[in-house]
Amino acid sequence: MRRRPIGLAVLAHAVIDGSVNTLPVILPVLADRFHLNYAQIGLAAALLNLFSSVIQPGFGYLADRWHTRWFIPAGIAWTGALLGTLGFVPSFLALLAVIVCTGFGSAAFHPVASIAVARASGSQRGFGMSLFSAGGNLGFAIGPVIAAWLMTRFGLPGTVAIAAPSLLMALALQACREEFEVATPRPAAAPRQKTAPIPWRQLGILCAAIILRSWAYSGLLIFIPLLLREQGVSLETTGYALFVFLFSGAVGGLIGGHLSDRVGLQQVMAISLLAFPPLMAAAMVVPGALRWILWALAGTALLASFSVTTVFAQELIPERLGLASGLSLGLAFGAGGVGVGLSGMLADLAGLPASVWFLNGLPGVAGLLALMLRAPISRGV
Numbered sequence: 001m002r003r004r005p006i007g008l009a010v011l012a013h014a015v016i017d018g019s020v021n022t023l024p025v026i027l028p029v030l031a032d033r034f035h036l037n038y039a040q041i042g043l044a045a046a047l048l049n050l051f052s053s054v055i056q057p058g059f060g061y062l063a064d065r066w067h068t069r070w071f072i073p074a075g076i077a078w079t080g081a082l083l084g085t086l087g088f089v090p091s092f093l094a095l096l097a098v099i100v101c102t103g104f105g106s107a108a109f110h111p112v113a114s115i116a117v118a119r120a121s122g123s124q125r126g127f128g129m130s131l132f133s134a135g136g137n138l139g140f141a142i143g144p145v146i147a148a149w150l151m152t153r154f155g156l157p158g159t160v161a162i163a164a165p166s167l168l169m170a171l172a173l174q175a176c177r178e179e180f181e182v183a184t185p186r187p188a189a190a191p192r193q194k195t196a197p198i199p200w201r202q203l204g205i206l207c208a209a210i211i212l213r214s215w216a217y218s219g220l221l222i223f224i225p226l227l228l229r230e231q232g233v234s235l236e237t238t239g240y241a242l243f244v245f246l247f248s249g250a251v252g253g254l255i256g257g258h259l260s261d262r263v264g265l266q267q268v269m270a271i272s273l274l275a276f277p278p279l280m281a282a283a284m285v286v287p288g289a290l291r292w293i294l295w296a297l298a299g300t301a302l303l304a305s306f307s308v309t310t311v312f313a314q315e316l317i318p319e320r321l322g323l324a325s326g327l328s329l330g331l332a333f334g335a336g337g338v339g340v341g342l343s344g345m346l347a348d349l350a351g352l353p354a355s356v357w358f359l360n361g362l363p364g365v366a367g368l369l370a371l372m373l374r375a376p377i378s379r380g381v
Helices: 003-020 023-034 038-054 056-063 071-083 092-120 125-154 156-175 200-230 235-263 265-285 290-303 306-316 321-338 340-350 352-370
Strands: none
Touching: 003 071, 003 092, 003 125, 003 156, 023 038, 023 092, 023 125, 023 156, 038 056, 038 092, 038 321, 056 092, 056 321, 071 092, 071 156, 092 125, 092 306, 092 321, 125 156, 125 235, 125 306, 200 235, 200 265, 200 290, 200 306, 200 321, 200 340, 200 352, 235 265, 235 290, 235 306, 265 290, 265 306, 265 352, 306 321, 340 352
């Protein structure tokens, strides 16, 4: 394992995901400025999800064929610089244009950075990818806190500060660009071999499991605070609960990646996903201090498979690491986020508690799908 490129990639992942996740805090302020309704706010959030996640397989396809190391510093600089302009957009249409363009930067960064981490991890790919995922999850948890601090003290002009860490990180990545190995090594004199067929059935089952996990993750982050508010929990306590859930998820990703190198990818996926529903159900009904422990355990279980699913996809198609990363980190994760809209419809029809209980069960179904997977034969890069 080469620590320097992995460390840089982890830090960069924290910066770019933290920057992107400032948007949920900034959007309500922009909604007041432009008098937006909920449909317009939802459209803005959906566009960011679409253009930062769902198109990642396209950038992964490019990374499998050309030298695209420059996507890593360029993606993070592009994303941070555009997010820094959010406080100065003159209209709702301009806001949508900035969000769409921002998504391209994030979509370009993730598949290429994940390839670089996979190649730098050697035989410890599960642990290396768990570190990379933990960086993103930590950034995801910290981003709203930073945005709230900026909005409280500086208002919308404070968004310009979001660009600073992204640009500094991009300069550091550019200076160390030779550390990152992205292109697939091909011996010049080796005879051309037929590329192995893509196991679409296995990939389909894996992506379905990721979609269900992502649907639950994205939906619970939105609807759990609303449910806690209905139960009389203060806003401050709700914020702490979300932080515990997200931070524990980042730790869970590290634990899952570490265990996957020892007990197997499929085992970690299935056990952690099947463990989530009872833990989360208990966290919803148990009062007192025990609830905080259950929050932490539920977050740990839900995201223990976060990096594991990416490694599984990479090992199913080792000759197409970019495509594998784009499918698992981008398309499947983004498609799961789209399901949040369906959860909102269910909440309107059957009530908020019913929608939350439905979301709680989705990772369990994903765990059952994981039992149908066959572990990749080779762990080589």
